[in-house]
Amino acid sequence: xxxxxxxxxxxxxxxxxxxxxxxxxxxxxxxxxxxxxxxxxxxxxxxxxxxxxxxxxxxxxxxxxxxxxxxxxxxxxxxxxxxxxxxxxxxxxxxxxxxxxxxxxxxxxxxxxxxxxxxxxxxxxxxxxxxxxxxxxxxxxxxxxxxxxxxxxxxxxxxxxxxxxxxxxxxxxxxxxxxxxxxxxxxxxxxxxxxxxxxxxxxxxxxxxxxxxxxxxxxxxxxxxxxxxxxxxxxxxxxxxxxxxxxxxxxxxxxxxxxxxxxxxxxxxxxxxxxxxxxxxxxxxxxxxxxxxxxxxxxxxxxxxxxxxxxxxxxxxxxxxxxxxxxxxxxxxxxxxxxxxxxxxxxxxxxxxxxxxxxxxxxxxxxxxxxxxxxxxxxxxxxxxxxxxxxxxxxxxxxxxxxxxxxxxxxxxxxxxxxxxxxxxxxxxxxxxxxxx
Ligand code: CMC
Numbered sequence: 001x002x003x004x005x006x007x008x009x010x011x012x013x014x015x016x017x018x019x020x021x022x023x024x025x026x027x028x029x030x031x032x033x034x035x036x037x038x039x040x041x042x043x044x045x046x047x048x049x050x051x052x053x054x055x056x057x058x059x060x061x062x063x064x065x066x067x068x069x070x071x072x073x074x075x076x077x078x079x080x081x082x083x084x085x086x087x088x089x090x091x092x093x094x095x096x097x098x099x100x101x102x103x104x105x106x107x108x109x110x111x112x113x114x115x116x117x118x119x120x121x122x123x124x125x126x127x128x129x130x131x132x133x134x135x136x137x138x139x140x141x142x143x144x145x146x147x148x149x150x151x152x153x154x155x156x157x158x159x160x161x162x163x164x165x166x167x168x169x170x171x172x173x174x175x176x177x178x179x180x181x182x183x184x185x186x187x188x189x190x191x192x193x194x195x196x197x198x199x200x201x202x203x204x205x206x207x208x209x210x211x212x213x214x215x216x217x218x219x220x221x222x223x224x225x226x227x228x229x230x231x232x233x234x235x236x237x238x239x240x241x242x243x244x245x246x247x248x249x250x251x252x253x254x255x256x257x258x259x260x261x262x263x264x265x266x267x268x269x270x271x272x273x274x275x276x277x278x279x280x281x282x283x284x285x286x287x288x289x290x291x292x293x294x295x296x297x298x299x300x301x302x303x304x305x306x307x308x309x310x311x312x313x314x315x316x317x318x319x320x321x322x323x324x325x326x327x328x329x330x331x332x333x334x335x336x337x338x339x340x341x342x343x344x345x346x347x348x349x350x351x352x353x354x355x356x357x358x359x360x361x362x363x364x365x366x367x368x369x370x371x372x373x374x375x376x377x378x379x380x381x382x383x384x385x386x387x388x389x390x391x392x393x394x395x396x397x398x399x400x401x402x403x404x405x406x407x408x409x410x411x412x413x414x415x416x417x418x419x420x421x422x423x424x425x426x427x428x429x430x431x432x433x434x435x436x437x
Pocket of ligand 1: 231234264265266267269293294300301302303304305306307308309358360363364365
């Protein structure tokens with residue numbers, strides 16, 4: 001708490017309302033509005049644009065500066081020097097691991113990559129063209145049924161075991177979704193391979209042919225996981241926290257995060273980017289689409305541009321852009337027509353006054369979508385891969401929240417519906433004349 005008090009003067013109230021304020025280690029001070037309910041007021045903040053829903057020590061973002069820190073470490077330093085599993089350890093435990101701790105962590109994750117054989121039977125219930133995010137929501141939620149030995153959420157050891165299981169099994173499940181859609185046999189994880197390399201092996205290997213994964217592509221995949229590992233209190237993480245606040249088990253909570261991530265304004269954007277590039281079809285059509293994006297009466301938006309928090313640049317996008325160039329060079333795809341559209345759009349966004357004034361820069365999903373497309377990952381798998389990388393962030397926030405005394409999340413509302421009225425007999429009622437959906 002700080003010495004500063006915020007004073008709220010409300011017309012008609014005899015006395016002003018004094019509210020305490022708090023200072024974080026970084027970022028804006030916050031005003032504690034909890035006392036307002038007793039005074040007969042709620043705060044109103046749709047989209048939570050001015051609301052700190054919790055206290056957290058995991059990730060800090062300064063959107064204006066384009067700064068993203070995990071436990072204090074800048075994302076570009078982690079992307080340059082660390083790897084996904086070391087970053088997972090950092091997010092979960094708060095510090096970078098020693099060599100011995102790192103080896104132990106990698107070993108634990110590696111030896112938990114297999115899923116129960118019964119899980120493979122769940123996939124049979126899904127039609128071959130089911131969206132992989134639909135499968136992921138269902139299958140990750142179903143994991144709740146397999147681990148009764150460690151579902152005591154009040155026990156920190158149980159929580160960490162669930163964290164290990166989720167981080168280890170997500171790539172296996174993600175690859176199983178893909179294999180199911182292809183009608184190919186599931187590939188077992190190969191524990192001799194690194195995390196990202198193993199994922200690509202399970203995606204693209206078959207029992208007949210299991211080509212060695214290119215180190216450039218494995219590194220790019222690892223970076224995609226790392227750059228998506230956490231992002232503060234975004235929509236899916238807030239959903240996981242909200243679900244967790246009711247005492248739900250970790251697998252159910254992560255399934256709720258996956259469902260939220262699916263939306264095109266959040267994790268679904270990387271899939272939407274590729275769909276948009278395909279719809280644009282040719283560089284000659286770009287101007288028409290840019291005009292649509294600028295037209296206030298047209299709901300069309302350029303997917304992969306803009307961010308709720310980064311109003312300067314997305315630091316993850318900077319790293320991703322470098323990786324994108326490496327991957328395209330490795331695969332000899334520099335002249336791909338879809339990429340030509342992407343490059344031209346990027347150029348427009350950086351030069352056009354509309355995008356400059358509204359601070360709409362290419363975000364991480366813009367480049368990660370292009371990389372994954374180049375690697376040969378189908379677009380409907382993009383969000384699944386985002387979910388795989390983000391699992392550690394979700395679980396780190398869930399674990400942090402449960403380490404403190406938790407109050408169930410229960411927002412209030414500004415009610416603008418009907419005032420009390422008496423029920424009338426259906427026979428004498430006029431037509432409702434309402435929109436039917
Ligand atoms: N194309 C065209 N105009 C846009 C775009 C866009 N992609 N994004 C925002 N605008 C305009 C918007 O029309 C509005 O204009 P006006 O002020 O005239 O009404 C203004 O910019 C501000 O938009 P907003 O919707 O109030 O901004 P927001 O902070 O609520 O939304 C966003 C952020 C990411 C949802 C939005 O920029 C968007 O829909 N982008 C496309 C989808 C996308 O790429 N999402 C991925 C986000 S990064 C991944 C993640 O972290 O989840």
